[in-house]
Amino acid sequence: MSLRVILSVEALEPRLSGIGRYSWELAQRIGAAPEVDAVRFYRNGDWIEDPSRLLIPDGIPRRHKVHRWLRNRTKGLRRWRDGLIARGHLFHGPNYFLPEIGEGGLITVHDLSVFRYPETHPAERLRYFEREFAASLARAAHIVTDSATTRDEVIDFLSIAPDRVTAIPLAASPAFMPRAAAETLPALARYGLSPQGYALCVSTVEPRKRIPHLLQAWAALPPSVRNRWPLMVTGGAGWLSDDVQALMAQGAREGWVRYLGFVPEEDLPLLYAGAALFVYPSVYEGFGLPPVEAMASGVPVVVANASCLPEVTGGAAMLVEPEDVPAFALRLEQALVDTDWRNMARNAGLVVAAGYGWDRCARETVALYGRVAGA
Structure with missing residues (x-):
């Protein structure tokens, strides 16, 4: 036909x-x-x-x-x-x-x-x-x-x-792939970042994305952990985002979070590839493309145990309940410091992402x- x-x-x-x-x-x-x-x-x-x-x-x-x-x-x-x-x-x-x-x-x-x-x-x-x-x-x-x-x-x-x-x-686009640290350095330098020296969340800043819960959990991390891996948030400012922006401004003054806003398309794959961890706490998605982009980049991933995210990440991501902030913080700490889990998540994520x-x-x-x- x-x-x-x-x-x-x-x-x-x-x-x-x-x-x-x-x-x-x-x-x-x-x-x-x-x-x-x-x-x-x-x-x-x-x-x-x-x-x-x-x-x-x-x-x-x-x-x-x-x-x-x-x-x-x-x-x-x-x-x-x-x-x-x-x-x-x-x-x-x-x-x-x-x-x-x-x-x-x-x-x-x-x-x-x-x-x-x-x-x-x-x-x-x-x-x-x-x-x-x-x-x-x-x-x-x-x-x-x-x-x-x-x-x-x-x-x-x-x-x-x-x-x-x-x-x-x-x-995920083929541009999202694992990269050597040297390849990411020029792009990361534009944001004052170094490879494996930060965590990343790519998301529109709006209520269902649960960015406030992520910020509260990051603030609850031990100072040595949150200062070693500050959280970078990139994406558009969505509907009803003023309170979230205020929380991020407070965290920025304390040095453990930065809001990067929109990142040029050519920089985004390098920003993913240089991250030590990717976190996506949204409680409602139709697919959840950013976690797949992170897995394709060889980055360990943490997602909310909600909507389609367990399906799409196929067992490769750590699942969390964002509303339980103390438990969320404990899981984030594990995801940053547990070498065995990080290696498993990185390898499993590459396999899952390759299926798309x-x-x-x-x-x-x-x-x-x-x-x-x-x-």
């Missing part, structure tokens, strides 16, 4: 989120599959010729007032035109939603945090979900999730027939396109 596919790319932007990374990896690969005759790219009502331009500053199309006025005046005509273009194509919305022209396509539901943890989302996003998500579910012939845990949750929470939901795991791959993700996604189109 030959396939013609439309991939929605509204998540592509210069600073890629996890969903943006997923969209970009699919955009690069699905057109190369022998089953796919053609791929078109769609973004919020526009047809995109070259999605790579969306990754550079000022590459995202901007609409001037006159342009917006013309778009509003010609909305019906554009809908008719887009429907003609989309005819004979299978539409994939990798970011939860399907437009009207995507009827009978697929959506990827990465998690249900907007329902489980609405307080962690801006009001505008909640309103958009209220308006559009149910309609997208009704249009979709099939739903993709990032993990079996999320698949089960989608089936149960949204009352979806199991044969309409397929789990296809994500992956973006080529595998694209291959399984294209196979699913074929099944949906055939049905």
Whole structure:
């Protein structure tokens, strides 16, 4: 069967989120599959010729007032035109939603945090979900999730027939790999760091990520441990993050934590590879890409014993209960000083991470396109 596919790319932007990374990896690969005759790219009502331009500053199309006025005046005509273009194509919305022209396509539901943890989302996003998500579910012939845990949750929470939901795991980029200390030195020096001299958490700073519990546990470590391995936190400042920022500012004054904010994409693999430990205390994820990136980098990993993280880390990570701060602190100390565990975790993590791959993700996604189109 030959396939013609439309991939929605509204998540592509210069600073890629996890969903943006997923969209970009699919955009690069699905057109190369022998089953796919053609791929078109769609973004919020526009047809995109070259999605790579969306990754550079000022590459995202901007609409001037006159342009917006013309778009509003010609909305019906554009809908008719887009429907003609989309005819004979299978539409994939990798970011939860399907437009009207995507009827009978697929959506990827990465998690249900907007329902489980609405307080962690801006009001505008909640309103958009209220308006559009149910309609997208009704249009979709099939739903993709990032993990079996999320698949089960989608089936149960949204009352979806199991044969309409397929789990296809994500992956770490090949840039995430073990590296010799000398290779990491130039990048780490820009942040005043040295190889194996810090621990790392890569996460959006928002309530469900449990960064406050991590900071409290780090503060409870013996001074000799927390001062030898200060905690580096990198990622965007999310919704309701002011209290977390205040905690980090206090820890920074005491010298055992630093908030690095967004790190350039070319530096991030080196920051992972130089870390003595990676910690991810989030209590709710659809996949949890950062722990996989850390395992692929040869770094021991600690994750919350919650949602899909035990599944995704495949027995290679130390599991903790972030809300039990004293126990969390004891486990963190063990993860930093127990050489036997660290060696085991490093080797097991490399094996687990190697089982994932973006080529595998694209291959399984294209196979699913074929099944949906055939049905």
